[in-house]
Amino acid sequence: MQTVILAAGRGTRMRPLTDRRPKPMLPVGDKPLVAHTADAAIDAGASSLTLVVGYEADDVRSYFGTERRGIPVEFAVQEAQRGTADAVRAAAAHLDPEGPFVVLNGDALYDVPSLTELYDGGPAVGSFRVDNPSSYGVLETDGNDFVTGVIEKPENPPSDLINAGSYVFPAEAQAWLNVAESDRGELELTDVLSRTCDEYDVRGIAFDRWLDVGRPWELLEANEWKLGEMESRIEGDVSESAELNGPVVVEDGATVRSGVVIDGPVLVRRGASIGPNAYVRGHTLVGEGAKVGHAVEVKNSVLMEGATVGHLSYVGDSLLGRDVNFGAGTKVANLRHDGEPVRQMLKGELISSGRRKYGVVLGDGVKTGINSSLNAGVRLPTEGTVKPGESVLYDRVDDAPDTS
Ligand code: TTP
Structure with missing residues (x-):
């Protein structure tokens, strides 16, 4: 029809x-x-x-x-x-x-x-x-x-x-x-x-x-749904010392280096690279050309094309736009101390995501300084920057000029 x-x-x-x-x-x-x-x-x-x-x-x-x-x-x-x-x-x-x-x-x-x-x-x-x-x-x-x-x-x-x-x-x-x-x-x-x-x-x-x-967290849910339907397929270059569990797809042209542990469902798209010594788990999409480097943990997240989390970082339940770059040691919070669902600003209003675990939403080209920390539910605007050591506690998108 x-x-x-x-x-x-x-x-x-x-x-x-x-x-x-x-x-x-x-x-x-x-x-x-x-x-x-x-x-x-x-x-x-x-x-x-x-x-x-x-x-x-x-x-x-x-x-x-x-x-x-x-x-x-x-x-x-x-x-x-x-x-x-x-x-x-x-x-x-x-x-x-x-x-x-x-x-x-x-x-x-x-x-x-x-x-x-x-x-x-x-x-x-x-x-x-x-x-x-x-x-x-x-x-x-x-x-x-x-x-x-x-x-x-x-x-x-x-x-x-x-x-x-x-x-x-x-x-x-x-x-x-x-x-x-x-x-x-x-x-x-x-x-x-x-x-x-x-x-x-x-x-x-x-x-x-x-x-x-x-809403942004529904993009995480959409990926949870579709990554959950994948069957394992390894076409890229995977080190013998890497450990791949559960459904994992490594596309042609992607690299998984030594010491990496991946607990699927995880999709590593072409041109992406992981490791050495990284831990990627639970419904994660590592987009085309994205990089997850040494001593980085990524959980239940979407890294869009070219996003780079180079070293010593944690990314949980988050959406990283195209070409985002994390300075070494950048950490994402994805849980409130009171265990309540994480809230996020949407069109000027603070809305419950309904998710106990929810991290950050970062526009294309965001750059974070070394040892910065991003609070649960924070959004950063397209091309936004975070200073070294800075702690971002509140949303910065609604205050930012519309860059579209
Ligand atoms: P919505 O989700 O209501 O609108 P949106 O996609 O623009 O999102 P937001 O409210 O965050 O700005 O739209 C429902 C569907 O209808 C969606 O598939 C987009 C589509 N749509 C149009 O194609 N033209 C329109 O004029 C409107 C209002 C929606």
């Missing part, structure tokens, strides 16, 4: 990681986030893909080209981020007007069996069961399999099923995309869903697994 993937979001909550790339292009395992969406769509039955792009669109275009796994890929540009209905409207010229169509948020991970059920069950909307539905769009149901509407952030949620941003619309809905502006000033696809519910029986498909990747 023809499929529209929404990938024009600005990803402001993901700053500073989205200062220079769109959120859908953030790395999850061995490919960008939106490539997981596209591949799940193809596995579930997509016959064509139209990607709606906007912010940093060229990154997405050049990654995909004109086809993926034999399926044609086209791009539609959404000039301004005016809402999800507006985004689908931008794609309408690429759709067969006679055919039903699927819409998927391009910043979510889907499990293929659930998504296949959605593709096969249209008109339909995907949902996911959560404990705290009040903070999301919540589906109203008829008590059985059908959805009767959706309510944004209700005080008294009518169900525990939240809208998973995935829909199968009938062809007719292509004429319903000119919705009125909502109270929050956006053109919302949920208004098109409401109309579809009025005119059709819309099935609610509860997904077994699903992850919306909107």
Whole structure:
């Protein structure tokens, strides 16, 4: 079925990681986030893909080209981020007007069996069961399999099923995309869903697994999911004295030197190097050309391309942007003394990550001085610097100029 993937979001909550790339292009395992969406769509039955792009669109275009796994890929540009209905409207010229169509948020991970059920069950909307539905769009149901509407952030949620941003619309809905502006000033696809519910029986498909990747710690969770599905593969150069346990992938052109211990799932991408004498563990992605040097421990973290943690450092539960450079002895805190979930500033508000263990989020090109320490939950802006011996206790992104 023809499929529209929404990938024009600005990803402001993901700053500073989205200062220079769109959120859908953030790395999850061995490919960008939106490539997981596209591949799940193809596995579930997509016959064509139209990607709606906007912010940093060229990154997405050049990654995909004109086809993926034999399926044609086209791009539609959404000039301004005016809402999800507006985004689908931008794609309408690429759709067969006679055919039903699927819409998927391009910043979510889907499990293929659930998504296949959605593709096969249209008109339909995907949902996911959560404990705290009040903070999301919540589906109203008829008590059985059908959805009767959706309510944004209700005080008294009518169900525990939240809208998973995935829909199968009938062809007719292509004429319903000119919705009125909502109270929050956006053109919302949920208004098109409401109309579809009025005119059709819309099935609610509860997904077994699903992850919306909107906030930085959700990028860690996305990597935990996808790295957890890897099987071991050693193509790079691994020293005989290195010890590799659990699922570990060392890509061609990567190097693992003597005395290194890796407890997977860990993915070491091409051109990356680890060691000598380093310890890398638990759902860690060492990106292309990244370096983990002598006496460094990295746990449950994402090191993007070219990030370097050269010597005597600890990195836990953290996201390091492209070409970050750690001075010797830089340490990351990833646990509060009171054991409460680590909080992080997002768009001027301190938000709980829900994670007991959570480290730092560093924009591209951040440089830390020797023996510096970074407190749990801290974000540092793109190209930010930390002085030798400095202790960074508070977030520095919201105060920093927007470098994008
Ligand atoms: P959101 O996660 O609501 O927005 P965002 O990705 O820009 O993130 P943030 O709120 O942190 O700035 O978007 C949901 C999906 O819809 C996501 O896949 C991006 C996409 N989208 C568009 O393509 N165009 C739009 O105008 C909007 C609002 C969203």
